[in-house]
Amino acid sequence: MKPVKTAAKKKGQKKPAPAIKRAGKKIQAPQPSMVNKALVTDDLKKQIAEWQSNSVGPLLAKYPERKEKFLLTSGAEINRLYTPEDVGEVDYPKELGFPGQYPYTRGVQPTMYRGKFWTMRQYAGFGDAAESNKRYKYLLAQGQTGLSIAFDLPTQIGYDSDHPMSTGEVGKVGVAIDSLADMEILFDGIPLDKVSTSMTINAPASVLLAMYIAVAEKQGVSSSQIHGTIQNDILKEYIARGTYIFPPKPSMRLITDIFEYCAKEVPKWNTISISGYHIREAGASATQEVAFTLADGIAYVQAALDTGLNVDDFASRLSFFFNANNNLFEEVAKFRAARRMWARIMKERFNAQKPSSLMLRFHSQTAGSTMTAQQPDNNIVRVTIQTLAAVMGGAQSLHTNSKDEALALPTEDSVRVALRTQQIVAYESGVADTIDPLAGSYYIEAKTNEIEKTAMEYINKIDKMGGMVRAVEKGYIQSEIQESAYRYQLDVESKERVVVGVNKFTIQEEPMKNLLKVSQAVAEAQIKKINEIKAKRDNIAVQSSLEKIRQAAQGKDNLMPIILTAVKQYATLGEICQVLREEFGEYRESVVL
Template sequence: MDENQRRESLSRIRANWEDKVKKALVKNPERKEFKLDSGLPVGRVYDPLDWEGADYLEQLGMPGEYPFTRGIQPTMYRGRLWTMRQYAGFGAAEETNQRFRYLLKQGQTGLSVAFDLPTQIGYDSDHPLARGEVGKVGVAIDTLKDMEILMDQIPLDQVSTSMTINAPAAVLLAMYMAVAEKQGVPADKISGTIQNDILKEYVARGTYIFPPRESMRLVVDIFAFAGQQLPNWNTISISGYHIREAGSTAVQEVAFTLSNAVAYVQAALEAGMDVDLFAPRLSFFFNAHVNFFEEIAKFRAARRLWARIMKERFHALNPRSMMLRFHAQTAGSSLTAQQPDVNIMRVAYQALSAVLGGAQSLHTNSRDEALALPSEHSVLLALRTQQVIGCEIGVADTVDPVGGSYYLEALTDHIERESLKYIGKIDDMGGAVAAIEKGYLQREIQESAYRCQKEVESGERTVIGVNCFTGGGEAPIELLKVDPMVGERQVARLKETRADRDSKHVSAALQQLRRAAQSGENTMPHILEAVKAYATLGEICGVLRDIFGEYRQQITL
């Protein structure tokens, strides 16, 4: 039998089978209509007919080879497990430094810094808008002094560090470089990531400072500077995570993230950079959400789609430019305040989907995060969850172990196809920056979020402990309490640092930065100089606020 005959025969058999099943359904109906987060109905069963015209080499290929569907490395986790990287930060630099050293001692393999909101928005801890926020959702960093304490006794040539910092990314990166220099570690030996993904701040995360086009210029400044000085630094982590948390579907997460990525690539190309010089340092960040197979498919689809975009649209030649490397984090929005211990199970399945989807690094959420910042014990459980997946259950022993599942491949094709439609639509609007300025992404996400909430309230979408199996299991958890005096302590140190520094050096450096920001010269070397003079984050961002102005959020509701 040739391929066509085989398909015809299977098609007949399948149709007969469906007929029989439909008759049986009268007596034994199915539980409900099944569908994915993205709305696609889920079929009763999947077979080769659902994987239309699949050409193995074209759609999947070998691991470590184009289009990288099965993974970006040939041996994946057989060589080295993903980086276990728990996002952490609270209080002042001392507390977070302690948490970091605790996590490293427990077998964590990379650091991930959470900054408090004033730091993320470029305000010093004594700014009026910092009231109540200092050290709350992350660590407070005002000057190089704080960064020195944060990284105390952590060897920056051995540990890679990811920093969730966007609008003031250049400032925190400069501080990190300055600390490394003090430790005697040259810039080309440090490795890590800055999030530096400003576009998703306007649509989903909210810690913007400057308007979009001015912000894009700062992003490109970093690409260019790091291209010269920081060969092992990921200059951006283009993030679908927050887009998903804000309520998008899996398809929207992929589509909007890659549309943003396209905008960054275009901005760098317009600034005259060669695609293969900066593209290998682009990295991504996705959400590991609740629908297990849809999520695995999403990671694989994103990888294939990005490889094709880079090769076909941007004519990259270096395979590293086509590899979508990503960090994953389990879904914070899926955690419930009710029966918080149940969150441990949710996190484990979500983490498993990220591993089966080929993540390069992973953060597992803690069970108590719908209630407060995680306690040390809860964080340890979350880290241990990753270690069980990596070391005990065998899923990391072969590459892409679920690849070839008819269901999974059909989903992977579906997510790629649907994402491409969205990307096309955004291209037609003039690209991601224009679409964001029009409020398109914001509205799409908002509508999905509202639909999701209505589904939970109607019971169509099951959330254990919320609309199903409620009551019981409310075991008290000891929550982390951030020292209420942290704000005062931080402000005292800030004042001390301001008094101790060479103020002439500070104002000269800030003056140079102002000139560079105005003239279009790369701002990064001047930010580094200002940081080394112990200029504060608020002073540096203040200069840039003067020149670039501030973004005013548009209300899309």
């Protein structure tokens, strides 16, 4: 047999590294199994102990450290130094593997950002559909690569703009959508076969997805061509975000109806975005964010399996949404741990076979709750750090917050700076040029392992309680989050935790000018529009469709097709949700203090 010519044998090239000789013992270089045994030796342990007692000890006696304990958001202690000892014996293929391969610790795609950057997707929407359409076109012109729709609270809670509960809220935190007529204006001139659209909509997700499908059809784009995401994650609404309508059981049914419908009709659509973002914003630690989000994910997968769906038919369309917070390394470890955990859960617990069923793909948003009203320019710096966390953590898409968001919705100028922040990280910083650049850091690997372990303990505990729905109904998750939030805020108030510009380095400053304001006229115009539509449409057809929705709600038929028919007839969001409210009832939160 002809000898294989290896690179190392080529003339002028270095010989392979010799076996390392250390402390008189011959240690073999890592073998193809790539088990990293050689790194942690008794000798190293001894050296670490010596460093602690000979170098660190005497210095500490003279100069104590800044704090007695350094802590992560989870309360876990941060060591002074991380060494191979903290990582232990790493079975490389089992724990880390390669990008695009199980367990996906290092990323879900083989080339990651060397192929293409993450999708830059700014969450936007306010006032009416025409105003928001203008903002989307502006963002696309500025180089944004995907859309992300913010709906106002009445839309998110299934009320039309003319409902008494909508008073004061129309068009405020997002765009007001009452009927298909608004959606047509919202996407006017935006080609839905080209742009991917994420919609932050949960309880009434079926209705807004139906409207999107209908608008696409009017553009000549079939439902099999559109791509995007609906948030559709009701559990975190009960836990942290608050825009629930119906109780858990019918809500889970609406969700699994969407899974089933989209598997056949809208194959490129991400049917859910299982969200830790709001759990974190409510005050959870990084570890709790991972634990509760994946526990929510488990509940959705189980619910779908219980209705008879096959795991590989829907699992690849599940997507995730995480917070990108300030503690850079903890965040990167969090994203890596989440990917590895989800892959293992899907494979070992749910026996998923398709690789795409095992991949945790996620959107990320910088942490709104870290934006300060004081010295708002400082927020640009915070967002930069958080952007680095998301990118080095392997996010598939990212929203960067604007500096004025602690005060109001962002102006066009501040949104542009937020988008530019992503673009600078992408094009200038170099962090996107190699995959998972922090891997192999003792600190990052140790924290990745620790977050996985602690989050898994939470998940086991939730399983023992009877699953996530039970744990939420009992108020367990909410009180865990509140504990963390309370502790955090007390640390800020005691100045144990420094927030620059808020409890340290403060200045006297003028209130920020030129904040974005949504006019009260939006509500009046929406109400007028609803009345016009109701006068113009075929009301007999609408009533008949609403009656069919009622019957489907009472029975087991998939609700999506009939909701699609109703929205095409210009039944309003509020009318459809009212029927479902009557049939399903409404959720009342269990107030935990």
